[in-house]
Amino acid sequence: MESIGERIVWRYLPYTDVAIPLGGLNIITVLSTLAVMMALWGLLWLGVRRFAWIPGRGQMMVELFLGGFDSMVSSTLELKTRDANRHYLPLISSLFLFIVMCNAIPVLPIPHLEEPTCDLNCTLALGAMIVCYSVYCSVRAHGLKGHFAAMCGPMWHHEGKFTLGALPGKMVGLGFFLPLHIVEDFSRVMSISFRLFGNITGGAVILTVISVLSYGMVIPLGLSAFVYVFEAAVQAFVFSMLSLIYIASALQHE
Amino acid sequence: MDISTALMLLQSTAGQAAEAAKGVSGVELITIAKCFAAAFAIGLGVFAPGLSEGFATAKAVEGIARNPGATGLITRTMIIGQAITESNSIYALVIALLILFVI
Numbered sequence: 001m002e003s004i005g006e007r008i009v010w011r012y013l014p015y016t017d018v019a020i021p022l023g024g025l026n027i028i029t030v031l032s033t034l035a036v037m038m039a040l041w042g043l044l045w046l047g048v049r050r051f052a053w054i055p056g057r058g059q060m061m062v063e064l065f066l067g068g069f070d071s072m073v074s075s076t077l078e079l080k081t082r083d084a085n086r087h088y089l090p091l092i093s094s095l096f097l098f099i100v101m102c103n104a105i106p107v108l109p110i111p112h113l114e115e116p117t118c119d120l121n122c123t124l125a126l127g128a129m130i131v132c133y134s135v136y137c138s139v140r141a142h143g144l145k146g147h148f149a150a151m152c153g154p155m156w157h158h159e160g161k162f163t164l165g166a167l168p169g170k171m172v173g174l175g176f177f178l179p180l181h182i183v184e185d186f187s188r189v190m191s192i193s194f195r196l197f198g199n200i201t202g203g204a205v206i207l208t209v210i211s212v213l214s215y216g217m218v219i220p221l222g223l224s225a226f227v228y229v230f231e232a233a234v235q236a237f238v239f240s241m242l243s244l245i246y247i248a249s250a251l252q253h254e
Numbered sequence: 255m256d257i258s259t260a261l262m263l264l265q266s267t268a269g270q271a272a273e274a275a276k277g278v279s280g281v282e283l284i285t286i287a288k289c290f291a292a293a294f295a296i297g298l299g300v301f302a303p304g305l306s307e308g309f310a311t312a313k314a315v316e317g318i319a320r321n322p323g324a325t326g327l328i329t330r331t332m333i334i335g336q337a338i339t340e341s342n343s344i345y346a347l348v349i350a351l352l353i354l355f356v357i
Contacts, residue, residue: 111258112258191341194341194344194345194348195337195338195340195341195344197348198341198344198345198347198348199340199344201348201351202344202347202348202351205351208259208263212263234333234337235337237333237334237337238333238334238337238338241334242334242338
């Protein structure tokens, strides 16, 4: 059973002595991600192939999906203009589509194709990207001083001149809320990436164990249908909604 | 995590059963400790999240009963909240898998 935890890593380029920098390359993850992108491009191209003002079936599905996400983004972000809300729609919807296709790619019976999100590197990269983007959004909306003031908590702001009475608020802000905010940022990265990784890897391990126990008969088929359709969509939805909530809380510091 | 892994596992468990008929040495002690540790980790770790998700579903059903027009919003909020609570039990599952398969 030890082969479940193994990953195929290329430390050197094949047939050469050239070392791959940064420790190596998880070649199955990279190729699976390429396959995911090809599948996603293929499906979406099929959807928007014939553009008509009265939409056909493929275009209707794409429009349903985008309309649903547009209303969700608008109701969560609640910015002043509709265009400001639409600014964040491509990130959230492509995050959802990428993660759904990542989790559901084992539906195709290609031999060594496994989910890229079974690799912790993939989910950590996505999580770190989302948290860095929320920090960037906060800095862009409120400036560096505004971001630092938001990090230092609710008692940081003082009216008028800086007198002795404003000092306890600053001390509490710098000593307590600032480390708390930084640790919260790191814990957001860990929680959002481990949630996706654990759900998908746990589903895959349970599928493998039940396939071994039932000698590959009917039960793994129904269970894999559940895992590759329902759990993929739920985890992708939770990831994208959570990243939207992080971006919303970064933009609404006042 | 595909059918080739499952076939490999089917073939390897038959060979391990023959060697287990001898005594317990250092490596087997680690395997026994691994089994106990993983069982306790996952068993105690999913108790509280499972209970709280049941409570959350009960409150969601109450809310739908009081206001059937808000079914979509309540269901969506319940799914998001339960997926976040579920992540605590997923942390326990990750530790159990780590103990069993990586250490």
